[in-house]
Amino acid sequence: MQRVLLVDDDKDFSSAVSPLIENMGFAVDVADRVSEARSYLARNRYHTLLLDLMLPEGSGFDVLDALPLDRTPDKVAFVTGHSAIRSMVDHLAGPNMTYLVKPIEIQQLQDLLLRKRESAPATYERHFGVLVGESPAMQALYDMIGKVAQTQANVLIQGESGTGKELVAQAIHNASAAQGPLVAANCGAISAELIGSELFGHEKGAFTGAVARKPGLFERANEGTLFLDEVTEMPIDQQPNLLRVLETGKVTRLGGTTELDVSCRVVSATNRSNENIADGGHLREDIYFRLAVFPLQLPPLRDRKQDIPLLAQSFIDQMNEEYATAYALDDKILASLQSYDWPGNVRELRHTLHRAFILSDRNQNTLSLPPQLGSPFGRSATTTEQTQSSDSSSNLQAGTTIEAMEKRLIANTLEAVDGNKKQAADMLGISLKTLYNRLNQYKQSES
């Protein structure tokens, strides 16, 4: 939620205006002196600063003087009892500076806060260098990331596909004092035969094809963070080896005899729910408790739709930078992005904007969205009937590529088994590894 800072020593005025601002969908902080305002500004970024000119300890300008460069609000309004202030503010003002004369009318506040919000590009912060979003759910997540990063606790991140689990692992690593690197492995994509050697390393000659000594991922992540994505897809017979390393902090390479000390935080991730992990026997209970010392649940995007404008703006900014373009998002586009449920979460949003970016007319600078939002991985925006009829009409249409058909088949199968990749691979008659390879290919071609 965007924030407003109200700096005024007139307590009656602050307590009358704050609820009005809150009703307009903002969080409000109130400061009654310069030092308090500065301390709020050091901690938060504000959409609007409402500033009384005359304050204990100085003036509203003293608050502005101390504004951190990266915390410039979208708009500053001086609040005064004297209309004579107008000429002064007009003289000083930039396009985002204005004034309000007491008593303030609701309409004036709405014009100031809401009109600006509609027309200005959303501004966003990258929390821990990577995560965008200011919804209460994301704020709570940042709080937990900040706390757990100060410890060495292992973290299990759960959430639907595309909610940002990998990014959260990066955020935890960034926020920690780790000296070593972040090393990532996708447990579902490594074959059962190779996973031991990938994680723990091997000595030369340990098995056919082991032509040289290879350190494992645990060793490479020493003093850093090991990210085990899709940890619940790790073959069950490999899990005791993992447990041993987690318990002892020692690793023995395959074919080796020496125990090596390894010290790293293990952050793991899964799309599976707690019930599915337990009932499906995907993770041994003892491993679960070692990995999930600190469990984190990522909210789906449909439950934090106020993050959509910020995320969308961040993706458009990235593309504009990469292609030296100047596309903007208008209110109509934002409204239609916010009206969709994004079953594929942030990844699907990003993909849709990328597609829109490619399709848009570069001379117009305004992005045009595809007529239908969503991807083959989307599950809820269209009704089942709509999906079935569109499927049946296009299933065997001449001109569809085999690759597109394969992608659709994989998407539909995953949908039918509620995202369970093992079951989907079985139904499709391919190995889990092949399924992951395909999904990774699609991911790469979308990003």
Ligand SMILES: Nc1ncnc2c1ncn2[C@@H]1O[C@H](COP(=O)(O)OP(=O)(O)OP(=O)(O)O)[C@@H](O)[C@H]1O
């Ligand atoms: N809060 C966020 N801020 C910015 N980008 C985000 C955020 N969350 C997700 N993304 C972007 O969305 C895409 C998917 O994120 P990520 O790969 O971390 O999801 P995931 O939950 O690990 O998905 P999967 O379970 O399918 O592996 C990436 O392009 C990532 O950069």
